[in-house]
Amino acid sequence: MAEWIHPGIVIMLGAFLTPFLVIRKVKQAYIVLLPTVGLIILLLTSMGIFGSIPAYPSALHKWRIPFLHYTLELGRIDKMSMIFAYVYVVIGIAMLIFALREKNDWEHVAALIHIGSSVSAIFARDLFSYLFFVEIATWSAVFLIWFRGTKTSKASGFRYFFWHVLAGGFLLAGIIMHVQSTGSIDLDLMPWGFDWSYMPYYFMMIGFLIDAGAFPVHSWLPDAYSTGGVTSVLYVTAFSTKTGIYGLIRCFPGVELLIWLGVITAVIALFLAVLENDARRLCGYHIISQDGYMICGAGIGTYLGILGSVSHIICHIIYSCLLLMGASTVLSVTGTCKFTNTGGLYKYMRISFWLYLIGGFSISGVPLFNGFVSKSMTIEAAELVHLPIAYLLLEGATVGTFLHTAIKLPYNLWFQGREEPPADIKVKLKDRSENTPINMLIGMSIPAFLCVFMGVYPYYPFYEMLPYPVEFVPYTITRVFSIAQMFVFTFLAAWFLRTLIRGTPTFTLDSDWLGRVPGNALISFCKEPLLAFGAFLDKSILRVAHIVIAYVRSPVIGLRMTPAGIGPGVAIILIIFTLLAVFIIKGN
Amino acid sequence: MTITKKFLLKVFYIxxxxxxxxLGSLLLYFDKLHYHFSFQYIPGFFAICGFVFCAILILGAKLLGIWLVKPVDYYEKRRRK
Structure with missing residues (x-):
């Protein structure tokens, strides 16, 4: 049996060679080749070259490394980690092709490190290496956001970094407490309950939830996704939240709290999305909303719930990448993706519109697209455990997703009832042919093909790759008809209220307001009034101390000094004596 | 005949x-639809669902917007203060 090679490590280490390749074509080929090597390793693993993969939850164990008195394991190969790794690598390839014309080598390096570290986090069996690779992914993501090079991208990159360091801190605190009390370092099922003894698991869950972008700790997500680099932010959107949800699925399946958190996340993000004017921010809110479905599926925790959650992650990575690619093409061609500045682009960007629309239909769960299969699975799981309210809210979220991604976003970006785009954009467009570069279109076609293929025929290889055997049949008359009727009436309501879904040149506050306004106020309060008060207190106490010393030395000099320090000094002495007196009396 | 917006709307409505x-009523009548909750059997339930949720979402968000919507340079202005 051959020795297994870690695909994530290969991609990460290989990334550093990119800047040294001088010839441009060779460099471009190398960038795409590297994750393809990862894909080949995964295919060989699936074929059983490195040992046959047992049924989930047992796994093949590779790359064990002794560390202190623990054993780290970088290669836990089971059906769960394999399906994640596959989709990460395939979508990584699509994104790298999409960004192939990018001239900044370091963007490609950061992208490859991000893909590689995310794949490594998925394969890690122990909590330490999971955290280690998640932190590497965070670092590379920060650079990917900064590559936009604007002032706002720098600020939001920092905010992204702080949120993820906070998540890492929570996770690390939880891990240390967990390891202290149990001695186990496995990233596996954790106990759950409501008691002080479960503290480490609360910490770990908060860490995962911040990474996953759950309400109310989601605000870093639209902030970072809308200000990051034109092509580079795509990598961040696809992997970082999903690695967090992967942790939730591994550690906390069946925790009821997650069901409600997931449902609330799915709905609230949509309310905020209505008010958005920026296409990428809107996509960011949709990623949060879909993350809600996955968290909910993990919380339901039945076989179907876990399957729904995992398959929704897989499908979501594919179509969300397509959605953001659509917004990115408009941004890279016209220089803006704000609804108030675009419109009338259809004749100039036909192909990218249709490819985008495949993503839009997929995320909404229109039959024959992959979102329909995975979303129905999660919703069915909620139905089977008899949660009517969760079911209704998830259906409501489906309606909202259709409204935004299949109606609002394409209408505002490509149409707005205009034949021609605004004059300042028209200057940047060539002629009435497709303006999108060919590599971007190829990059978009890969996820578009997967969306349709997995939607039309989910049974192979998609169902085969899921961790548990799947008996779920997505295409029943009931389901297809119900969802079609729902979408027809969603369109009707959107048509009646069409004037309200146009973009407005405004900015919407989110939960990061709490940090940015009251938080800043707290900092400035600490900086000025609190410090001034502290200095005043310091001075008064010193003055009183001087008087006391002077009294002890010579009462005559002390008496002479008294009038100067009598005010606050004596007051403080009085307070201290009163407190002392109270304690003494109470003590007796 | 050219396809106008009005014609398309008529096709959509009809x-x-x-x-x-x-079709929904027929399918329900001939017992072809199988649901998990009793309220899903209300004729036109999914139609109501789609219409009402969509309307709530748009109108509710506009209502929330009274507090949440700010000018684009909201944070920059605050910082300058």
């Missing part, structure tokens, strides 16, 4: 809106 309601 075939899609009307058609889905009629």
């Amino acid at each position: 075939f899609f809106v009307g058609g889905s309601l009629v």
